[in-house]
Amino acid sequence: xxxxxxxxxxxxLHLLSIALGLYALYxxxxxxxxxxxxxxxxxxxxxxxxxxxxxxxxVGLIFLSALLHFATRNRFWDxxxxxxAEVGLLFCAVVMATGMIWGHAAxxxxxxxxxxxxxFLVLMLILIGINLLRIFGDKGxxxxxxxxxxxxxxxxxxxxxxxxxxxxxxxxxxxxxxxxQGLKDPSFVKAMLFGxxxxxxxxxxxxxxRTKVESVLRLKxxx
Amino acid sequence: xxxxxxxxxxDLLIEFRTKETIxxxxxxxxxxSAIASVGVSAALLPPAAVKSVLPVLLTLSFLxxxxxxxxxxxxxxxxxxxxxxxxxxGATPQLVFVSKFLTNFLTMSVGxxxxxxxxxxxxxxxxxxxxxxxxxxxxxxxxxxxxxxTLIVPITFSxxxxxxxxxxxxxxxxxxILFGGIEICSSLIAGIPLDLSSPWISLLVxxxxxxxxxxMNLFDKVVIE
Amino acid sequence: xxxxxxTYQELFIAYGALWILICTYLWHLSRKVDALTRRDS
Numbered sequence: 001x002x003x004x005x006x007x008x009x010x011x012x013l014h015l016l017s018i019a020l021g022l023y024a025l026y027x028x029x030x031x032x033x034x035x036x037x038x039x040x041x042x043x044x045x046x047x048x049x050x051x052x053x054x055x056x057x058x059v060g061l062i063f064l065s066a067l068l069h070f071a072t073r074n075r076f077w078d079x080x081x082x083x084x085a086e087v088g089l090l091f092c093a094v095v096m097a098t099g100m101i102w103g104h105a106a107x108x109x110x111x112x113x114x115x116x117x118x119x120f121l122v123l124m125l126i127l128i129g130i131n132l133l134r135i136f137g138d139k140g141x142x143x144x145x146x147x148x149x150x151x152x153x154x155x156x157x158x159x160x161x162x163x164x165x166x167x168x169x170x171x172x173x174x175x176x177x178x179x180x181q182g183l184k185d186p187s188f189v190k191a192m193l194f195g196x197x198x199x200x201x202x203x204x205x206x207x208x209x210r211t212k213v214e215s216v217l218r219l220k221x222x223x
Numbered sequence: 224x225x226x227x228x229x230x231x232x233x234d235l236l237i238e239f240r241t242k243e244t245i246x247x248x249x250x251x252x253x254x255x256s257a258i259a260s261v262g263v264s265a266a267l268l269p270p271a272a273v274k275s276v277l278p279v280l281l282t283l284s285f286l287x288x289x290x291x292x293x294x295x296x297x298x299x300x301x302x303x304x305x306x307x308x309x310x311x312x313g314a315t316p317q318l319v320f321v322s323k324f325l326t327n328f329l330t331m332s333v334g335x336x337x338x339x340x341x342x343x344x345x346x347x348x349x350x351x352x353x354x355x356x357x358x359x360x361x362x363x364x365x366x367x368x369x370x371x372x373t374l375i376v377p378i379t380f381s382x383x384x385x386x387x388x389x390x391x392x393x394x395x396x397x398x399x400i401l402f403g404g405i406e407i408c409s410s411l412i413a414g415i416p417l418d419l420s421s422p423w424i425s426l427l428v429x430x431x432x433x434x435x436x437x438x439m440n441l442f443d444k445v446v447i448e
Numbered sequence: 449x450x451x452x453x454x455t456y457q458e459l460f461i462a463y464g465a466l467w468i469l470i471c472t473y474l475w476h477l478s479r480k481v482d483a484l485t486r487r488d489s
Contacts (some may be wrong), residue, residue: 007482008480009476011475014471014474014475014478017466017471017474018471019474021467022464022467022468024463025459025460025467026464027455029455029459029460029463030455030456030457030458030460030462031455033454034452034454039452040452040453040456043229055459061465070444073374076325076473116403118398118402119398119399122395122398122399125391125394125395126395126396128390128391129391129395132391132392133378133382133387133388133392136382136383136388137378137380137381137382138382138383144444145378145381145445146446147372147444148378148441148445149375149378149392150394151441152371152434152437153375153396154439155433156396156398156399159399159426161373165476177436202470202471205471205474206474207473208478209474209477209478209481212478212481213477213481213483216481216484217483
């Protein structure tokens with residue numbers, strides 16, 4: 001890719017994040033009505049779900065870069081993996097925090113040991129593990145080790161996504177909002193969609209900048 | 224097949240001659256069952272409640288003893304790098320993985336069985352009716368745990384933190400296996416017969432197969448320098 | 449009964465400003481890295 005085109009793409013990405021974020025915030029705070037049962041606190045849902053999507057995107061990026069690292073041995077994929085792991089952990093923490101705030105406000109429980117919440121907590125622990133491995137691993141072998149670990153981490157994500165559908169209903173607390181047609185008002189769906197797009201575009205911007213910083217650091221170390 | 228048997232013989236001979244791993248596992252098993260029993264009796268729990276926490280106690284003891292003892296199985300492979308020699312001599316990484324996996328599975332199974340017997344003895348439990356299904360479920364749990372541990376231990380071995388980082392990396396990955404296993408054991412203790420079509424069994428078996436497949440395929444990437 | 453408002457203009461402005469701040473800072477960091485690499489080469 002030509003440098004000037006690359007710079008234009010980067011500018012577009014940042015502008016897109018700003019635009020999508022502002023529109024999502026406008027929809028959430030100025031357009032959607034209060035939810036019938038939970039009231040205004042339900043608005044946190046739009047960013048909670050968006051942050052969860054961003055986490056899945058990050059884990060997907062880590063998985064992809066691990067596979068490409070083993071296939072091509074190009075150092076870029078390892079650099080991307082470092083960035084995606086850090087950003088993934090950040091968004092995972094956001095999901096847990098917003099989930100706890102929403103849970104306490106709506107159902108008076110900070111946390112409950114049911115499949116969806118536990119599997120997301122496990123995902124967060126796995127992402128912490130990947131980052132620890134990057135910090136404390138053997139410098140010569142950490143690329144291979146982190147890639148192997150990333151593949152193992154990625155196989156846990158389908159469990160997180162589908163734990164609500166696959167595991168017994170008696171164990172569930174987490175709401176099956178979309179599937180049970182809880183979003184009756186079409187503005188709810190639009191706000192959720194733009195919330196997701198805003199968070200995912202922020203995630204891509206963060207990964208982009210972090211990858212740039214990491215590649216400069218590696219260049220400095222190799223000189 | 225001959226190479227696998229030779230590798231297996233080597234690993235089992237090391238285990239039986241040094242007896243390190245097996246002694247540590249059995250020792251930890253007895254210690255954990257004794258400590259848990261003291262705690263349980265101090266809490267003055269009724270027998271039904273004691274029986275219902277058995278799967279959790281057993282899992283915790285198993286996790287603690289296996290995390291400590293699994294690093295021992297790799298000590299010999301890293302002093303003077305005999306593992307590299309093995310790989311150069313014609314043994315494929317997949318065969319090395321399978322032999323390590325089978326040895327660790329044997330050791331962990333012996334340890335877990337001792338822990339279970341320890342709990343039955345110290346807590347005066349009667350689990351005769353559910354003993355076989357429970358050992359089957361724990362066998363499946365150990366299978367998945369050992370598959371993932373056989374891949375993760377070499378990763379942590381080359382890191383600065385070594386033994387400290389092993390539980391941090393290993394335990395989150397074993398959550399689906401533990402979750403499934405504990406749920407099934409709890410329902411066994413509650414009197415519900417073992418249902419092989421239950422989603423928890425699918426979760427357990429699914430992750431066992433997945434981790435074994437991934438472990439076999441990624442082992443060479445992790446150990447070859 | 450107390451009327452709960454349906455729109456939150458102050459929150460929109462506050463969070464909007466925060467969002468612009470975060471995204472602009474990211475962009476600024478990226479340009480700083482570009483400037484560093486240009487200077488080194």
